[in-house]
Amino acid sequence: MAEAGQERRRILWGAGTPRTLRAHWILRELDLAYESRPIGPRTGETQTSEFTAINPSQKIPVLQDGDLTLSESAAIVSYVAEAYGGERGLIPSAPKERARYYQWCFFAMMELDADTTYVIRRHEDLKHLYGEAPNAAKAAREIFGKQALVVEKTLAAAGPYILGERFTGADILLTTCLASALRRQIEIPETLQEYLARIAPRQAYQRALEANQPRK
Template sequence: MTRETTPVVWGVGTARTIRAHWALCELGVDYKTHEIIPRTETMNDPEFLKRSERGKVPILEHGDLVLGESGAIVFYLADQFRDHIALTPEPRSIERSHFDEICFFTMMELDGPLYIIRRHQGLAEIYGASDTAVNAAREYYVRQAQVVEGWLSEAGPFLMGEAFSAADIFVGSCSSWAQFIGIELPEGLAQHLAMVSERNAFKQAFATNFPPAAMAELARNLK
């Protein structure tokens, strides 16, 4: 694989897929997109299934590399194209340790409860409806979001201080998802989302990640 190989993102339409698009846009890397939308006939694309035996998006293809999991994809892109812009602190630094803590916390404690809500509200016909699970997940999300709000108040304006990083991609994608499903964000996270949403890279990624077909599927799941 060479740096000149054009990255390919398989997957659009979710808060997890936007992370790959957002990272690539922040890095200024040209890439290709295949509009594979969860729970639609596009998931049956034979070329996609060759690359994702699990049938999950996003998938990043870069030369011989085929990589799933949005967190792994963002970290890989940040390392591979570090000379474009630093989306992660230097390896083995104290800053990198704090950065890793924020990212893993976000993917577990913010993304996790949001997906519980997604399963038992938006996808109740598949996973079963459960007001108890949904309400508990909403309350849990808000409590954990307040932890991140505290980190923001200490570092600000971004999670790692003055510089935008991949941590802002993870938190911003979760905040956008939470806001979309009607969760009132803590004030600090609402301000952070408003700020990162104005970035050109976010706007480009959002437009790519949420084409009309993906927006229609989201609307259907919210009914």
């Protein structure tokens, strides 16, 4: 646990993407104060020397928490949940439950984000930058559909959240992936639409959506 009551400077870099939303969301879930630097992708703001010194991969989100500088949205969600979550159980502590938590985090990041939704984004919406690749995008849609069925089965067997009774950081990752899929017109099963509808009213999610608005 982080030192109780000790003020530390917390800065979150990035806004405007599902990946940055994850970081805003976990901070809001725990009502943690932070300064937002809402830099956006493909604006040149991730390429400045100031930001490159913070994250050499020139990507958002990045969380600075005191002397810790952390990139990777899933790592940020898990770190904040562990460091500041106390009894909230946003990340399980028992080894087997923790392992299951990581399973779903990695599943979301690989199967539903990098390997599928982001392939579609790259080669459809951003084809002017990354090239058109209809076969790759079509295959990514099919893979997403197949993997979504795994999530559906798990939720049907033991919901309402991906680890069962308790909402965790893995639900933050999963929700943002499924919501991005819907925006790309990827069909998702009804059980998953119900899951999204269940999570949507969370105050922290709504506040994070506001905080994640790109700078005008």
